[in-house]
Amino acid sequence: xxxxxxxxxxxxxxxxxxxxxxxxxxxxxxxxxxxxxxxxxxxxxxxxxxxxxxxxxxxxxxxxxxxxxxxxxxxxxxxxxxxxxxxxxxxxxxxxxxxxxxxxxxxxxxxxxxxxxxxxxxxxxxxxxxxxxxxxxxxxxxxxxxxxxxxxxxxxxxxxxxxxxxxxxxxxxxxxxxxxxxxxxxxxxxxxxxxxxxxxxxxxxxxxxxxxxxxxxxxx
Numbered sequence: 210x211x212x213x214x215x216x217x218x219x220x221x222x223x224x225x226x227x228x229x230x231x232x233x234x235x236x237x238x239x240x241x242x243x244x245x246x247x248x249x250x251x252x253x254x255x256x257x258x259x260x261x262x263x264x265x266x267x268x269x270x271x272x273x274x275x276x277x278x279x280x281x282x283x284x285x286x287x288x289x290x291x292x293x294x295x296x297x298x299x300x301x302x303x304x305x306x307x308x309x310x311x312x313x314x315x316x317x318x319x320x321x322x323x324x325x326x327x328x329x330x331x332x333x334x335x336x337x338x339x340x341x342x343x344x345x346x347x348x349x350x351x352x353x354x355x356x357x358x359x360x361x362x363x364x365x366x367x368x369x370x371x372x373x374x375x376x377x378x379x380x381x382x383x384x385x386x387x388x389x390x391x392x393x394x395x396x397x398x399x400x401x402x403x404x405x406x407x408x409x410x411x412x413x414x415x416x417x418x419x420x421x422x423x424x425x426x427x428x429x
Contacts, residue, residue: 253296258313264320265291268353270328274335275357281374283366285357293360298352311352319349 260268272285298311305312327338342350361367363383371378 253293254300257292257295258298258300260291260295260317260320263325264317266325266328267320267323268294270335271323271339271353272357272361274332274339275354276361277332282370283364285361288361288364288366290357290360293363294353294356297356309352309355310348311356316349316352319347319353 268291269286272290276285278284294316297309298313298316299305299307301313303312323338327335330338339350365383368381368383371381375381
């Protein structure tokens with residue numbers, strides 16, 4: 210059997226895709242890698258996009274602006290959102306096809322535009338800059354907002370703070386996906402099924418039968 214090659218000439222299947230997808234990887238932008246097809250790897254990039262110290266400072270300042278610090282809660286800048294952002298943006302040279310649709314080139318360029326002036330600004334000045342991004346419908350605003358929210362509320366320190374500070378969150382176990390609330394899931398026994406039947410019905414899988422729709426026709 211002849212090997213299948215990509216447009217760049219590289220045989221498919223030679224190397225794993227950069228984000229753990231089972232698809233093949235070729236030269237950046239050439240097709241075949243995770244950022245071209247496939248599904249995300251749990252936990253993001255194995256080798257995160259790296260930021261300069263100046264860019265990292267802007268990310269921390271943005272995080273503390275979007276989620277202002279509050280007593281009893283870790284600040285957004287204290288839970289390593291820089292690393293989180295690096296794991297979930299598309300590396301240089303790959304097509305950007307996955308949420309939050311942030312590629313390394315445009316993302317770092319936006320950080321550079323804000324620069325040290327944003328880091329040095331007071332909270333009100335930072336808020337105005339972020340508001341301007343939103344008002345201008347700058348794609349970077351939605352990208353950084355999503356990364357900050359998802360990153361912050363998935364951090365173990367924040368999960369503990371939710372349990373500690375929110376009465377309804379005392380038994381919170383963290384984000385349910387991708388595996389669900391494993392610690393709190395219990396199998397359905399006969400008592401549980403009986404209670405469910407009080408407001409509905411339940412059929413065992415073996416009792417489900419196929420319905421013949423072949424005789425159905427459209428009517429005017």
